[in-house]
Amino acid sequence: GxxxxxxxxxxxxKEIKRSQKGGRLDDSLExxxxxxxxxIKETKRISANLRPTTLxxxxxxxxxxxxxxxxxxxxxxxxxxxxxxxxxEDVPEEMKIIIYRIxxxxxxxxxxxxxxxxxxxxxAFTDNKRSISLFIEDNGRGFNVEExxxxxDPLSGYGLIAMRERCEIFGGSFHIESEIxxxxxxRATLPILVESPHDG
Numbered sequence: 001g002x003x004x005x006x007x008x009x010x011x012x013x014k015e016i017k018r019s020q021k022g023g024r025l026d027d028s029l030e031x032x033x034x035x036x037x038x039x040i041k042e043t044k045r046i047s048a049n050l051r052p053t054t055l056x057x058x059x060x061x062x063x064x065x066x067x068x069x070x071x072x073x074x075x076x077x078x079x080x081x082x083x084x085x086x087x088x089e090d091v092p093e094e095m096k097i098i099i100y101r102i103x104x105x106x107x108x109x110x111x112x113x114x115x116x117x118x119x120x121x122x123x124a125f126t127d128n129k130r131s132i133s134l135f136i137e138d139n140g141r142g143f144n145v146e147e148x149x150x151x152x153d154p155l156s157g158y159g160l161i162a163m164r165e166r167c168e169i170f171g172g173s174f175h176i177e178s179e180i181x182x183x184x185x186x187r188a189t190l191p192i193l194v195e196s197p198h199d200g
Contacts, residue, residue: 003035003038003039003042004039006035007032007035007036007039010031010032010035011029011032014027014029014032052066052067052100054066055096055097055100059088059096060088060091060096060099060100061084061087061088063100064082064100064103067100067103067104067107068080068082068107071107071111074111075111077117078110078111078116078117078118078119079117079118079119080107080118080119080120080121081118081119081120081121082120082121082122083120083121083122083123084122084123084124085123085124085125086123086124086125086132090125090132091132092192092193095132095170095190095192098166098167098170098190099123099132099134099190101166102134102163102166102167102188103121103134103136105159105162105163106121106134106136106159106163106186106188107119107121107136108159109159109160110136110138110140110184113140113143114138114140114141114142114183114184115140115141116138116139116140116141116183117139118138118139119136119137119138119139120135120136120137120138121134121135121136122134122135123135126189127189127191129192130191130192131172131189131190131191131192132189132190132192133187133188133189133190134186134187134188134189135185135186135187136184136185136186136188137183137184137185137186138183138184139183140183140184141180141181141183142178142179142180142181142182142183142184143178143180143184144178144179144180145176145177145178148160149161149164160176163186163188166188167188167189167190170190170191171190171191172188172189172190172191173188173189174186174187174188174189175187175188175189
């Protein structure tokens, strides 16, 4: 949305200049065309990642690896160090899309905003195997957490509020640590739903 708005304003500005010069446009549209190509590419990436077919066909772990390969192809100047102590069978079916989207948003934020060279992603059991936690840490420039989370602009691009809401809707928790110049640490914890002692 922000990219399309920037393209619109730029074209409007050049249209005003063109009308003022009797229909002649001195400036090239090369920059706007480049912006459009980039926006089309990003739109395709977002569309593919909303609900990748691999999540249903091959499972969460295969989808995470697929997504990491896609990121590596697009952002070649950053390394993602991914480790997990979780297997496919450990993750409840309804939790898989939540985990995938949190990873997707967390890594996209790090890639696009942090200027990090390394991002660490780790998935493990916590709370005596009653929960699954995602840890995302980068060595980027960091930011003011309170200020960023208070932003009302849905096009701000950080996606932190969406990550927090996904965790809370699922009954989990979301914690983030960051300061300017110190990188960012994110921990998202989701409870594994167990049967009530009254069931059965």
